[in-house]
Amino acid sequence: MSITGKPRVEHPGQRRNAVGLSRRAYEGGMSTLCAGCGHDSVTAAIVQACFELSLPPQSVAKLSGIGCSSKTTAYFVSGAHGFNGVHGRMPAIAAGASAANRTLKYIGVSGDGDSLSIGLGQLGHAIRRNMDMLYMLENNGVYGLTKGQFSASADIGSKSKKGERNDHPPIDPVLLALSLGATFVARSFSGDKEQLVPLIKAGLMHEGFALIDVLSPCVTFNDHEGSTKSYAYVREHQQVPIATDFVEARREITVSYAEGETVSVELHDGSRVVLRKLDRDYDPTDRALALAYVQERSARNEHVTGLIYLGEGRKDFHARHQTPDEPLNSLPFERLCPGKAALGGIIARYR
Amino acid sequence: MPELNPSPSGVNDFVIKFANVNGTGSASANSLIMKSIFRMGVPVVGKNFFPSNIQGLPTWYEIRVTGEGWIARSGRVDLMVAMNAETYARDIAEVSPGGYLLFDSSWPRPALLTRADVTVLGVPLSQLCSEHFEGARARILMKNIMYAGVLAALLGLDLEVMRGLLGESYAKKPALVEANMKAIGIGYDYAQAHVSCPLPVRVERLDRTRGHFMMDGNTAAALGCVYAGATVGAWYPITPSTSLMDAFRAFCSKLRVDPETGRHNYLVIQAEDELAAIGAVIGASWNGARAFTPTSGPGISLMNEFIGLAYYAEIPAVLFDVQRVGPSTGMPTRTQQCDLLSCAYASHGDTRHVLLFPADPEECFHMAVQAFDLAERLQTPVFVLLDLDIGMNDWMVPDLEWDDAWRPDRGKVLSADMLQKIERFHRYVDVDGDGIAWRTIPGVGEKGAYFTRGSGHNQFGAYTEDSAEYQQVMERLSRKFRTAAGLVPKPVIADAGGTRNAIVSLGSCDGAVREALSLLARTGVRLDYMRVRGFPFGDEVEAFLAAHDTIFVVEQNRDAQLRSLLTLETAVEKRKLRPILHYSGFPVSSDFIVAGVNAALARGEAA
Numbered sequence: 001m002s003i004t005g006k007p008r009v010e011h012p013g014q015r016r017n018a019v020g021l022s023r024r025a026y027e028g029g030m031s032t033l034c035a036g037c038g039h040d041s042v043t044a045a046i047v048q049a050c051f052e053l054s055l056p057p058q059s060v061a062k063l064s065g066i067g068c069s070s071k072t073t074a075y076f077v078s079g080a081h082g083f084n085g086v087h088g089r090m091p092a093i094a095a096g097a098s099a100a101n102r103t104l105k106y107i108g109v110s111g112d113g114d115s116l117s118i119g120l121g122q123l124g125h126a127i128r129r130n131m132d133m134l135y136m137l138e139n140n141g142v143y144g145l146t147k148g149q150f151s152a153s154a155d156i157g158s159k160s161k162k163g164e165r166n167d168h169p170p171i172d173p174v175l176l177a178l179s180l181g182a183t184f185v186a187r188s189f190s191g192d193k194e195q196l197v198p199l200i201k202a203g204l205m206h207e208g209f210a211l212i213d214v215l216s217p218c219v220t221f222n223d224h225e226g227s228t229k230s231y232a233y234v235r236e237h238q239q240v241p242i243a244t245d246f247v248e249a250r251r252e253i254t255v256s257y258a259e260g261e262t263v264s265v266e267l268h269d270g271s272r273v274v275l276r277k278l279d280r281d282y283d284p285t286d287r288a289l290a291l292a293y294v295q296e297r298s299a300r301n302e303h304v305t306g307l308i309y310l311g312e313g314r315k316d317f318h319a320r321h322q323t324p325d326e327p328l329n330s331l332p333f334e335r336l337c338p339g340k341a342a343l344g345g346i347i348a349r350y351r
Numbered sequence: 352m353p354e355l356n357p358s359p360s361g362v363n364d365f366v367i368k369f370a371n372v373n374g375t376g377s378a379s380a381n382s383l384i385m386k387s388i389f390r391m392g393v394p395v396v397g398k399n400f401f402p403s404n405i406q407g408l409p410t411w412y413e414i415r416v417t418g419e420g421w422i423a424r425s426g427r428v429d430l431m432v433a434m435n436a437e438t439y440a441r442d443i444a445e446v447s448p449g450g451y452l453l454f455d456s457s458w459p460r461p462a463l464l465t466r467a468d469v470t471v472l473g474v475p476l477s478q479l480c481s482e483h484f485e486g487a488r489a490r491i492l493m494k495n496i497m498y499a500g501v502l503a504a505l506l507g508l509d510l511e512v513m514r515g516l517l518g519e520s521y522a523k524k525p526a527l528v529e530a531n532m533k534a535i536g537i538g539y540d541y542a543q544a545h546v547s548c549p550l551p552v553r554v555e556r557l558d559r560t561r562g563h564f565m566m567d568g569n570t571a572a573a574l575g576c577v578y579a580g581a582t583v584g585a586w587y588p589i590t591p592s593t594s595l596m597d598a599f600r601a602f603c604s605k606l607r608v609d610p611e612t613g614r615h616n617y618l619v620i621q622a623e624d625e626l627a628a629i630g631a632v633i634g635a636s637w638n639g640a641r642a643f644t645p646t647s648g649p650g651i652s653l654m655n656e657f658i659g660l661a662y663y664a665e666i667p668a669v670l671f672d673v674q675r676v677g678p679s680t681g682m683p684t685r686t687q688q689c690d691l692l693s694c695a696y697a698s699h700g701d702t703r704h705v706l707l708f709p710a711d712p713e714e715c716f717h718m719a720v721q722a723f724d725l726a727e728r729l730q731t732p733v734f735v736l737l738d739l740d741i742g743m744n745d746w747m748v749p750d751l752e753w754d755d756a757w758r759p760d761r762g763k764v765l766s767a768d769m770l771q772k773i774e775r776f777h778r779y780v781d782v783d784g785d786g787i788a789w790r791t792i793p794g795v796g797e798k799g800a801y802f803t804r805g806s807g808h809n810q811f812g813a814y815t816e817d818s819a820e821y822q823q824v825m826e827r828l829s830r831k832f833r834t835a836a837g838l839v840p841k842p843v844i845a846d847a848g849g850t851r852n853a854i855v856s857l858g859s860c861d862g863a864v865r866e867a868l869s870l871l872a873r874t875g876v877r878l879d880y881m882r883v884r885g886f887p888f889g890d891e892v893e894a895f896l897a898a899h900d901t902i903f904v905v906e907q908n909r910d911a912q913l914r915s916l917l918t919l920e921t922a923v924e925k926r927k928l929r930p931i932l933h934y935s936g937f938p939v940s941s942d943f944i945v946a947g948v949n950a951a952l953a954r955g956e957a958a
Contacts, residue, residue, distance in 0.1 A: 058800065061638070061793045074814075079797030083637060084804040085630070086656050092585075092622065092630025097793070099583045099618045099631065100640035104794055122630075125623040324614040328582040329639035329792065331616055333759060336580040338606045340753040346574065346602075347750055350564040351390070 018054035018250075025057065026050045028075040033068055038190035038216030038231075039138050043075045045193055046107065046136070049200035050077055053248070061097060061104045065090040065119060068145055069111035069138035069216070077107075088119025091126035091135075095317070098131045101327035102318045105204055106133035113143050116152040116171045123173070127180040127209055131317040134203040137173050137213045138190070141229035142222035155301060159226030172298060173213045178291045178309055184210035185290070185309040186244075189234050190217065192305070198246040199307060205246075207268045208316040215303060228301055237302045241282035241293065244307040245274040265310055275307060284310055363393050363418030365429035365552040367502070370442045371495070372435050374406030380495035381412040382745075383516055384502055389565055389747065390512045392557040394420040396862075397565075397745050398938055403590065403683045409438045418557055422711070422746065423862035426942030429552050430505075432498055439463055443471075451550065453501065455494070472546060474501050479537050484530075493534040500538025507549035509556075510539065566748050568741035569645070571712035572671055573598035574751075575719025576643055577606060580759050581669070583642035585620040585631035587650065590683040591739040592673035595645035625650035629657040629668065636667040637803060639792035641723050641759070643669035648677045648690045651697060658732050659698025660805040662828075665779070665788070667726035667762070670694075671719070671735045673742040676936045685936030686739035688858055691912040694734045695886060701825065705733045705835050706886040710861035711741060712748045714884075721840065727762035729835050730790060738907070740859045740938040763789040770798045778803075778812035779824055786831030832887055839885025842892055846879055847872070852957045853879040853895070854948075855928075856905040857913055859938060864905055866941035871948060878903070878948070883913070888921055896923040901957035903948055905931045907939055929956055 014022040026047040031040050050060065057079030064070035066087035073082045085093045090108050098106060115123045115137050126135065141158060143149040150158070153173070154166040177185045184206040188196045196214065203210035215234045217223050223230045228237070249270035263275045263285065275284050283289050290309040297304045324331070338346075367384070371377035378399075385397045396415040402408035415425055431452045433442045440463050443452055448468040454460070456473025464471055476497050480490040503510055514532055521527040542548055573595050576584070586596045600619055607616040622628035628644045635642035646654070651672055661668045674690045676682035694706055707722055709715045718735055726733040763783075770776060770791070778801040779788045788810075791799030801812045809820035810827070845868070856864045861882050868880055881895045896902065896917065904914040911930040918925045931947035933939040951957060 058794055058796050063634075074802055079800050081791070081793035081800050082802040083634075084802065084806065085633075086660050086805060089626060089630045089657065092627040092657075093634035093637070095620055095622075095627070096583060096585060096631035096634025096636070096640075096642060097638040098634075099585075099620060100635040100638035100642070101794060104638075121623055122627055125627065129620075318618075321618045322613065322615045323618055324609065324612065324616065328616070328618060329635075331582065333580050335616055336582065336607070337578050340755045342606065343578075343751055343753045347564045347566075350566045350570075 017051055019056055021051070021054075021057075023047065023051045025079065026077050028078040031075045032071065034220045036219040037068070038140060038214075038218070039069050039072050040075070041190040041193065042136065042138055042196070042214050042216055043072045045196040045200055046076050048193070048197050049204065052197070053201055053204060055105060055204075059103070059105055060107060062107050062109070063090050063094050063097065064109045065114040067111040067114045068218075069109055070114055072138070073107070073109050088114050088117070089122055090114070091119065091122040094126065094131055094133055095129055098133065098317060100329040102132065102323065103327050106131070107204070108133055108135045110135065110137050112137065112139045112141060112151040112153040116173060120152070120171065124176065124180055127177055127182045127211070129317055130183070130208045130314055130320075132207055133209060134200065135209065135211045137211065138216040139173070139213050139229070140216050140218040140222055141227065142218050144218050144221055148221040155228040158228045159224070161221050161224055172294070173211060174294055174304075174308055175291065175298075177211045178287055178294070181314065182211055182309070183208045183311040183314050184307075186211065186307045187213045187215070187303065187305045189215045189238060189303070189305055191231055191235065192238075195240070195244070195305065198244050201246040202244060202267070202273045202307065205267045205269055205271050208314060215305075234303055239297050239302045239304045240306045241277070241279035241304065242284050242306040242308070243276040243278055245276070247272045247274055265312070273307065273310060275310070284308060287311065361551060362553055362555050363416055363557060366413060366415045366425060366427045367430045367432065368428045368442075368445070369412040369432040370435045370438050371410050371412070372437075373402055373404060373408050373410040375495060376492040377410065377412070377434065377495045379520075380499045381414070383496075383499050383513060384508070385414045385745070386516050386565065387503075387508050387512045388414070388416055388554050389560050390516070391509055391554055392560050393418055393554055394559050394747055396422055396424065396747070398424060398740070399744055400937060401684050409435050416554060418559065420559055421862065421866045421941070423866050424938055424940040425866075426940035430550075432502070433464070434495070434498065436461070443469060451552070453498065453505075474498070474538065474541055474545070476538070479541065480534075483533070483537055493530070496531050496534040497538040500535035501542045503535060504539045504542035504548045505546065505550050505553070507553040507555065510535065560747065562750050563747050564750065565745045566712050567594070567743055567745050568709065568712040568715040568737050569595035569673060569743060570598040571715040571748065572645075572719045572735065572737065574602060575716040577602045578716075578753065579641060579720040579723040581641040581643050581723060582617050583620070583632070583635035583640045584617070584644065585622050585628040585635070585642065586644050586646065587622050587625045587628050589625070589647045589650050591675050591743045592645040592647050592650070592671060594743065595671055595673065625653040626657065629654040629670070632668045633657055633661050633666050636726070637793070639764070641669075641727070643671065643723070645671040645673065647673050647675050648693070649680065651690055651693055655698045658704070659700060659702055661732045662698065662702045662704065663700070664803050664805055665730040665790070666803070667730055668732040669722045669726050669735070670732060671737060674736060674738040682936050684739070686859070686938055687907050687934055687936065688736070688738055688860075689908040689912065689934070690736065691908070691916055694736060695916060703832050703887070705729060705731060705839060707733065707735045707840065708857045708884050709735065709737060709741065710858055710882060712746045713751065715741060716751055718840070724760040725835070725838060728760050728838065729787060729831060730762060731831070736858065738859050763787055765789050765791050765795070765799060767795050767799075770796060776801070777810060779808065779810040779827070781810070781827050781830070785834045786827050786829070787834060788827070836887040836889045839887065839889065841889060842884055842895065843882045844880065844891070844895060847877040850877045850879055851898075851900040852877075853881060853899040853901070854903045854905055855881050855883065855896075855913070855917070857883050860905050860907060863939045863941045863944055867944035867948070870941060870945050876948065876952065886916065886920070888917070893921050896921055896927070900927060902928050903931050903951065904928050905939070905944055905947070907933050909934045
């Protein structure tokens with residue numbers, strides 16, 4: 001059973017982006033996930049975001065671990081290199097890849113098993129390391145490939161398909177990222193493309209580690225009554241304190257926002273993230289407030305979504321390591337090897 | 352002072368052993384003594400036997416003075432500098448008959464420091480320190496420097512050479528040079544006044560260290576990484592490999608910082624664990640950088656899953672395993688060659704890996720460079736197997752050579768231009784018949800894009816669960832491994848002429864084996880010698896094994912891992928291979944090997 005690629009049919013009338021590509025150019029292989037899987041909607045949102053950002057496909061690198069969500073890197077941007085690594089260890093591969101070439105756009109895709117159980121340590125250290133990457137955590141509260149065990153993000157009281165009750169407290173990646181100093185922390189819902197696409201665009205353009213925890217229901221094992229990560233539950237219990245718009249560098253802001261209710265944050269390339277307050281008391285640039293807000297709603301089994309925190313000023317991975325602007329993998333050997341003449345001087349210190 | 356016994360060895364041929372308490376500054380004093388002898392033109396072998404501890408536990412340092420230039424331990428102790436009362440009993444027991452023991456006689460001599468065939472020399476070091484120095488810390492530190500002065504008198508060391516070395520060490524603190532020289536002078540004068548100096552065991556100037564320097568293998572390997580053009584290092588600190596990355600960073604801070612911009616042409620990731628370290632190496636290598644990780648046995652255990660991924664997805668990676676005593680945490684500061692099998696077959700499923708076995712720091716440098724070439728040529732992990740003895744001890748090394756015309760072999764990488772000239776790119780097709788497929792580096796262009804995965808894949812890189820497609824890739828990987836056998840360093844063979852008996856060994860055993868061969872030859876026992884330097888084994892290894900009837904396999908582990916590897920991976924008959932195993936945690940000595948061979952001969956094991 002080999003997986004076949006999707007035929008790429010191009011219609012002459014299709015909309016093209018600034019690099020002359022249609023949306024189809026950002027698609028990948030056929031998904032093998034269950035029909036109706038939330039992950040496929042996330043894939044579609046990534047395709048849309050990359051298309052709208054006019055990213056050259058080869059400027060993207062796709063990284064993932066193991067699990068249903070990790071398979072999806074094969075389903076978008078087929079013109080980009082992809083790496084489906086080992087379970088829970090995608091962040092390590094991302095760190096090395098980023099070290100070698102700082103100019104690519106890294107999209108990491110992981111799930112709640114991959115990131116919050118086996119890979120919790122790696123996720124935590126990726127946040128600390130602050131690599132410039134978008135980290136999509138497709139979160140469904142359940143192990144799909146092994147057929148329905150609770151994951152570490154399952155809420156207390158949540159019921160499995162077989163009717164078992166989860167009594168372990170959940171690990172919330174948003175609270176984790178906030179407490180570890182992440183500078184871009186968002187949560188969204190696979191069924192809310194209006195919210196998700198601008199978040200992905202903003203996350204891709206953010207300098208540093210951007211986490212988007214996407215509630216992405218598992219139609220096969222966790223979409224029933226009693227689950228807190230079903231389509232129905234998430235729709236009913238979404239709390240959106242902030243609406244996020246992404247404005248590319250070359251576009252003017254055409255929508256008018258009411259004074260005092262928006263925050264506009266300029267990203268390093270000149271693009272802007274415009275945050276509209278839906279809850280007057282919320283401030284997405286106040287980490288402590290964001291933590292308290294999410295904690296309070298989580299206690300009520302509500303899901304806070306949107307761009308929960310956006311902070312600037314933390315040096316990213318390469319800034320901290322003082323690497324040159326050009327990728328390390330492209331430095332000519334002559335700049336790396338000190339040569340014969342220097343060797344004599346080095347040895348002399350050991351006589 | 353008692354009457355001196357006759358000399359056990361002699362001029363430029365003896366072993367001094369220092370028994371100290373760690374954390375008291377003894378390392379500086381011992382290194383000063385060794386360097387002084389080296390600068391007097393007399394070859395030395397230094398071995399540090401230290402505890403896994405920061406302060407307060409017993410530690411030993413052994414210096415073999417060998418005018419003939421042997422590079423291993425001999426197994427003797429001719430002068431014991433017993434500075435640790437806690438270990439007096441075992442220290443005096445270790446002195447070879449006719450040897451000397453120097454102790455601090457500030458207090459009455461303990462009864463246990465008595466042996467009829469050992470001359471015991473007392474110098475009241477603590478008392479002298481109290482008289483001449485202020486402050487508890489200074490008195491402890493100066494006591495060690497003071498015995499360096501005593502030894503200078505006993506052994507005939509050149510005080511000006513010592514002063515010169517101190518001047519280099521304390522270039523920025525000249526006051527310390529004077530304080531140290533004062534302590535040395537006090538010790539020197541006391542010994543001159545109370546002992547008939549120099550002893551029969553002593554140093555006389557030679558000219559046999561010219562063209563050499565003193566370096567440990569970790570530093571040499573790190574230098575090799577710099578010269579090979581490695582830009583990314585990822586590691587989790589672990590004894591005894593830590594100093595490799597320390598040295599890499601130190602070299603890079605001098606040699607890889609752009610003088611104009613101050614930017615760093617390297618990036619070192621201190622990972623959260625060894626799993627992340629090897630993951631980062633694989634990510635960086637996949638992305639076209641030369642990347643490496645230094646580790647030790649426990650780290651290799653943790654890296655197994657990722658190593659299998661790199662093998663199957665065919666990603667270069669360079670691993671330095673500075674082996675220490677296992678199993679489990681084992682004895683972190685003791686040496687062994689105990690990871691051969693765990694590296695050769697690391698990870699689940701059918702995997703086999705390329706191994707390199709440097710014997711000394713010079714080979715650490717060159718094999719580090721070669722490891723990157725092999726990893727990229729073969730698109731697979733390459734393990735450089737050092738051990739603590741090579742990695743952390745200072746060895747006398749011949750000046751390193753470098754050819755400025757050398758350029759790295761980046762292997763089969765399709766550039767953007769090359770991609771334009773081909774119709775389609777398939778990641779795992781064996782177009783050249785050597786088992787090595789062409790790869791592309793991310794960013795090269797849409798035509799070169801492919802999906803890297805550790806799950807079943809066919810030769811086009813697509814996911815598969817098809818038996819024939821899976822097997823096709825696995826068979827090509829076997830073909831690639833056979834190609835590797837022709838690329839790894841060939842064995843070093845010494846032909847004694849007309850014998851069917853031989854020794855096979857590897858790595859840091861080399862010096863002891865070569866000395867043992869020489870000692871055995873003096874008694875009429877002639878043996879050929881092959882030192883394997885790489886795995887998979889090539890034709891030369893097969894031919895050597897086939898040409899001998901009795902083969903002593905000398906290695907430093909309990910389970911004869913090299914012997915196992917030879918029986919698994921060559922056609923040799925198992926019964927021909929006779930293990931000589933040393934796994935105490937201390938480096939093997941020539942005496943041990945001689946004894947092993949002689950015992951086997953006495954049992955009638957060789958014709």
